[in-house]
Amino acid sequence: MTEEQAAAKAGRPIDIILKLRNVVDSLSASEKQVAAFILDDLERATLTTVSGISEAVGVSEPTVIRFCRSLGCEGFKDFKIRLARNLAVSLQYINPKARAANDRPAFSDLVFSSLVDTLKVARDQLDAEIVDKAAKAIDSARQVAFYGVGGGSSIVAQDAANRFFRFGVMATAHSDGYLQRMQASTFGEEDVVVAISATGRPQELIDSLTIAKQYGATTLALTKPGSPLTKVSDVVIELNLPEHPEIFKPTATRLVFLCVIDVLATQVGYMRGEEVRETLRRIRSSLSSLHETIDPQPIGD
């Protein structure tokens, strides 16, 4: 029983496509051929039989099953179900042949699938206890400041303030390192500073958290594990997110960070309960005369 089979038994999902890509070079000659056939059209493989594959490839049926075993599956049936599940998670896996037809990727597939992939990774990494701790810190703070620099993190910080003010949190956001520092030095024990950075390396953020911490404020970071920013944070929501190699495609990381902010915001909203309903009602009321419509729309959102 290999480690993967143990994992499969324990109910932990194997990312079968990733596994396939990792082990393909170490497969035997016949199994490599099976792999090539599968990778040529992943979707087709979920709709076919052992004998269909063995005939198409020119290997025996047990070789196909052995291939599945090489990937840590119990057998072909297990392999197919896993493949089907993986197939749908990442849209970019669908019919890679159609991709090769034109010289460049279908942009929406590339962007959407990369985001879905990264969201999945993030969801698996997100530590519910840490999120809970962060939400509690924000909920009980006198004021909360969100800091980001560099454009991507900047808008996450701004959006965070925009989220939390709706729930009655005294929230501000800054992306100017000078303002961050200045504000941080006015903070105290009842206050929270949240720094947002994909890399965890901007000196402005590290400095500002250090300053706020020195005056007794609680410091939070949404960032990469082990980065310098984590060293000056009381609570770290850490995410180690893969970066897609396509340089023309903007990073999915900032969108994932926004999603994490939404998780936090939702939790704080629940903590505050009816109190929040009233502030949300007021916000909606303040805007409804502008649009003259009452349907469920993200007005002012």
Next chain:
Amino acid sequence: MTEEQAAAKAGRPIDIILKLRNVVDSLSASEKQVAAFILDDLERATLTTVSGISEAVGVSEPTVIRFCRSLGCEGFKDFKIRLARNLAVSLQYINPKARAANDRPAFSDLVFSSLVDTLKVARDQLDAEIVDKAAKAIDSARQVAFYGVGGGSSIVAQDAANRFFRFGVMATAHSDGYLQRMQASTFGEEDVVVAISATGRPQELIDSLTIAKQYGATTLALTKPGSPLTKVSDVVIELNLPEHPEIFKPTATRLVFLCVIDVLATQVGYMRGEEVRETLRRIRSSLSSLHETIDPQPIGD
């Protein structure tokens, strides 16, 4: 052969979970029991057999198969593969029992799944021709302005400018209605204004597009179909996105809009090719001395 079976034959995916929820009331008594067992734990159903289900439910094996047929599947094998694919698309379907255990939703599951669902809807609605037209307009514009109001759309506008400047597009963003109006009235035939709004109703945006259009600029909107904003736009990227009823959870719409901006940006990046690589290289170079690291990170992103 029913319409659904014809669709399955033609390779069009049936959303099996949606279908199940739609037809459950019209199923026969025994098939209803099978449905209840399946819906109780969708994931479990992908891992079991016809006989497993028939025993657990107390019906015959052919009844289980008939159930699958009622959903438009060829048989149980077809049903299982479809379920597996559907299961993974929407994270919210995973183990609904675990949700019911606590009185309130698992926040990260709620937020992530809602976003993935909404992304799926958006990807299906996104018209590649319109996106192509929009990308071309942006690519050939002298300058591009992004306008949004209300917080959510504001950051999308800002982020858009942040995306496009990297590709050498003269891009600005404003969320102050006065500035929008003022800038729009300086625009001309070589310029593009992009308005971003989930509802398509803010008067500021409508006015600014009208003004820009009157001076010959090309107007683009990323908004809801049929809304007033579409009436003053030359090119409309329209998305009719569902809103989740959970009022404490921020809308996924703005994240989807950001993703659409990424699609546009990627396309413009490709159109510009090598020229863009140089500007990206410069940007990275300008920042690398700050972080003293060269690994693939979204620096300044």
Next chain:
DNA sequence: CTGATAATGTAATTAAACTACATTTTTGAT
């Protein structure tokens, strides 16, 4: 070159899906 190991295939077995037909239940008409 030889022996051991790994890879692969053939043939048989097993498991699971599925069909055909019988039985039971439900429905609608009188």
Next chain:
DNA sequence: ATCAAAAATGTAGTTTAATTACATTATCAG
């Protein structure tokens, strides 16, 4: 209420497909 027809359901048998056991072939190391 009764009866016939239709629908639902189950039993038993058949077929399909996955899998195992064992034989054969290929490869590697000494």
